[in-house]
Amino acid sequence: MKYMLLVCGDDTNDASGMAPVEPWVEELGDRGVRQHGHRLALPADAVTVRVRGGEVLRTDGPFAETKEYVAGFDILECDSLEEAVQAAAKHPVAAIGAMEVRPFWEDEDAEGEIRRLDTELTEAARTGDVERMVACYAQDAAVVENGREHRGVAALRKVRAETGPVSREVLEFRVHVDESIAFGHALVRTGDQLLRVTTGYRNAGPRWLIVHEHVTEVTS
Incomplete structure (x- = not known):
């Protein structure tokens, strides 16, 4: 405690x-x-x-x-x-x-909220709902995917609109919460790609949001 x-x-x-x-x-x-x-x-x-x-x-x-x-x-x-x-x-x-x-006040479940945020991201990707996806990110979020950086929600919205609906299966997901910040490490399958995803979260008042995401493809 x-x-x-x-x-x-x-x-x-x-x-x-x-x-x-x-x-x-x-x-x-x-x-x-x-x-x-x-x-x-x-x-x-x-x-x-x-x-x-x-x-x-x-x-x-x-x-x-x-x-x-x-x-x-x-x-x-x-x-x-x-x-x-x-x-x-x-x-x-x-x-x-x-x-x-x-x-500390004990009615908060930070890890549960972050896992629910990740589920929201999965559902939004499956349906291709771009606004629902970008709502999971902070306005100043930085996303790095295979060496390419997309900074800010506007840039991310454009990339996700071009991608369209995609299946997203979370095979592993570990979360470490430390006060107002948290880190997640996940193994995710999207389509025929296996991805290693490292995510930084920030407690933005009433909810947690993604502030940094680093995605790399796992190659055999």
């Missing part, structure tokens, strides 16, 4: 004797616990945005005047909340600030 670790600094505490963070990052990274993370700029560089009565109100600085602030974040992959708490307790900032451990 994934947990967000919010690293909260405190201006009132002396950080001069704090241990370096790099050993913690390396240890948890080597164990596959820490997935991502980054330090954030100071609260003085923040911009707070509100909308009231249809008007955008922008305020320089943090949401609230407080001596504690979020200095960075880490995303952890742990078997339990207790394991995540133990990892947070070893973070050097825990000795002078605070660590907020919060589980």
Whole structure:
């Protein structure tokens, strides 16, 4: 299960004797616990945005005047909340600030959505529905097929319109999801061709879309 670790600094505490963070990052990274993370700029560089009565109100600085602030974040992959708490307790900032451990929302099935997107692509190819096919791609998607690159939906639409309906059978399909990006590796048969397809996906708000696709023919 994934947990967000919010690293909260405190201006009132002396950080001069704090241990370096790099050993913690390396240890948890080597164990596959820490997935991502980054330090954030100071609260003085923040911009707070509100909308009231249809008007955008922008305020320089943090949401609230407080001596504690979020200095960075880490995303952890742990078997339990207790394991995540133990990892947070070893973070050097825990000795002078605070660590907020919060589980990710669990009603999402990213891999299932990507597999459904691939099924949509198969059905669209079978019927020759060009608009249905290109709807599976981001506007700036890059598709490389046997050395030829087609960049953007307009270029892809033209190529798919020239191709027409084609059978598409997915023989193998592996997906690896990592937050807002994912990668797929597939073996696909189209007509009399056997293709190796490597795909990059991006979570574009309400749905996943293809942002990069690399297709090569498998030759015996």
